[in-house]
Amino acid sequence: EAQVTQNPRYLITVTGKKLTVTCSQNMNHEYMSWYRQDPGLGLRQIYYSMNVEVTDKGDVPEGYKVSRKEKRNFPLILESPSPNQTSLYFCASRGVSFGYEQYFGPGTRLTVT
């Protein structure tokens, strides 16, 4: 089954404690992205990657890091989380087909206290 998986699904942490949210896709997609979704602000792109070792900033990259060492994995790293990073996070991937269908993971709800 084609899917994007994220872990953990829920995470409560404290300010300053480094964390990583993992993302993996089994569709051999070149493109992967991270979004955060906040009430009244919609989905905003944090970082994206066009392929292995190729990443670029989205609209709200501050406070986040990513890496793309393997095609299937695209982890999101928060080196020093702050309360304003409390949000619902989605990983997504898509291939090069004309329809550019983007597949989303189930989401990670992060709370930083």
Next chain:
Amino acid sequence: TQLLEQSPQFLSIQEGENLTVYCNSSSVFSSLQWYRQEPGEGPVLLVTVVTGGEVKKLKRLTFQFGDARKDSSLHITAAQPGDTGLYLCAGLNSGGSNYKLTFGKGTLLTVNP
């Protein structure tokens, strides 16, 4: 920054009614997508429209891309409770990096039985 404005932001209707939601921008997009997101899940692609003036139908849902490729609409006929969800439009940039989708903030639809 390209923006997509969706209206209405919230919509609550009775089962069997028709409705239309709108997605507008001052920018031209090479294509536009509509997604539906249910609580606790990631968005799922409904349709991609590419050509100005294009109309696509998906059962009771009709999607239209404006002639100038700056706007789109989603019309639902005889809405059912199963149509309840957050409807998101997303535009693919026509210039510059073509790896980024710009999302509207969404229309939250509730269909009451």
